Every structure is written in structure tokens, then in C-alpha cells.
Amino acid sequence: MKNVLSVTKALSDGNRLRTVMALHEMVELCVCQVTEMLGLAPATVSRHMSILQNAGLVSSRKNGRWVYYRLSEMAKTEPIVTVMDWLGESLDHSKEIKADRKYLRKIARCGAAQYCSNGSCEEG
Amino acid sequence: MKNVLSVTKALSDGNRLRTVMALHEMVELCVCQVTEMLGLAPATVSRHMSILQNAGLVSSRKNGRWVYYRLSEMAKTEPIVTVMDWLGESLDHSKEIKADRKYLRKIARCGAAQYCSNGSCEEG
DNA sequence: ATTACATTTCGATGATTGGCTAAATATAGA
């Protein structure tokens, strides 16, 4: 039961839901991008990411100073993918998620590295 | 997003997961039966049931002094049923859930009404 | 009516959780 609980608990926070949806949209994001999207302290976001990772929902890869997160293979295969599908369907038209998507597109335009360094994106 | 969160939060507690699985197994249970299974105070169980109900996962019907809960229609139809299926698959072999099932069969043998009154079941 | 009992609501309490800042760690570049 502990494994199941780690997943449901991971998904029982709004900021983590937004993060999962963002990774569904953008495939891969570094911590600073998620931090920008959520508007939280980096330390807080790092904590959220480790909760998602411990639940097995996301995986990380390190590249230089940056750590990139993406949905894990587990999150994309049965049986958990059905839960992710439910999330997708249920949140697709959510106001918050739509706003996040818009914001993410802006972030994506200038690439993760530049974004992290600048803290903003002057339309690269 | 609030609706989704109410569901994930409802499922992010071990006692509520056990309750959902019990209702999956037994179709219908009154509060005192769930109370017996979980070993909690009636007030606590009542609160858990209302959290599950507010999330739309269970429905209730009143019969005399007793209130019977069962999985809601929503919980049995797309898209949420996929989440319930995941729960079923993931928890089917869980030690706690197996023990609960065994206990529930014992409870069921003498019927809800008698069980509630006696607080135990002397093999009716 | 009065009693008995199942359930819910209320109020208090201890545990968990999300948030922050500050400090620690890790890495790239001067």
C-alpha cells in the first residue's frame, strides 16, 4: 500500500499537479523553469520534484549545473498511465493548466539554459 | 483543478484507501462495519466517509439508524474508473487489504444490523 | 415520553506538510 500512497500523495498537491501537467506538455524541464512557472522558491520546487521522483512519477538527468526532469517510463506505461490519462482529461480545460501552458511556451522559446541564467526571456 | 485535487486528496490516506477497497469488495457497508474494520473512532470514520463522498467516490443511503456507503456511479464509470482499476490492481496483493478482506467476510456473515448492535459477530 | 443506539458535528490536540531562508553541494568558467 505504501507505493500506492506515495503516488496518490504526490498527486494530492496543486503545485505538483501543475508540474506533472507541464512535463506532459513540454517533455523535459529543468528545475529553474518549473520554479519560474510555479513562482515558488527553488528549494520548495526541489522538494516537490523529489516527492514526485520518490513516487516514481518523474525521472531526472543531470547536465552540467542543471537537472532536467521528465515523466518516468513508469508514468507512461500500464497501469499508471491510466491515472495520468485521467489527469490529462480532467485538467486539460483547467484554467490554471491553460495559463501554465501559455507561460511554458514563452519559456521554451529561448531554451532552458538561457532562461535559467537570465531569470527571464527577452524573446530569444 | 479543485475537483481532481479532491479525488487525489481523498485517496492519499491509508484508511480511506482501505475503505475504498472494502467497498469494492463488499459493494455496501455501514459506518459501524467500516469502523470495526479500521479500528478507529466512529467520529473519525464518519469524517473519512464524508471526504470520500465530497470527492464523489462514494454515495450513501440511509436505512433506519444506519447509513450505508457504496462506490458511487462516478467511481464506476469513465474516466475515474481507470483510477479505481489501478487501485485494484496495485492493492490486490497488499498485505493490509488481504487482511481486511478476510475480516470483512467474517463481518458479512452475520449481516450489518446484527453486527452494529453487538459490536461483534458470534458466527450467526 | 423516554431510552437506546448509529451517525454526525464540534472543539481540541498531535502529526504531517508546504513554504521560506540560509547553508551546503556540485559544476562551469575565469
Added chain:
DNA sequence: TCTATATTTAGCCAATCATCGAAATGTAAT
């Protein structure tokens, strides 16, 4: 090596949550 930057860890605080006992509510039976 020294500095700058991205991330994580540690320590703390406020808010939320699970739990209980007590009181309130609703219902059945005497």
C-alpha cells in the same frame, strides 16, 4: 584556485490534517 550559478539539504514556522472525546442529531423501540 576563486567565483558564479543551479540544485539540494537543513532548520524553522504556519497551515492543514487525522484523530479523539463530548455533545448534538436522527431514528427505532419500549
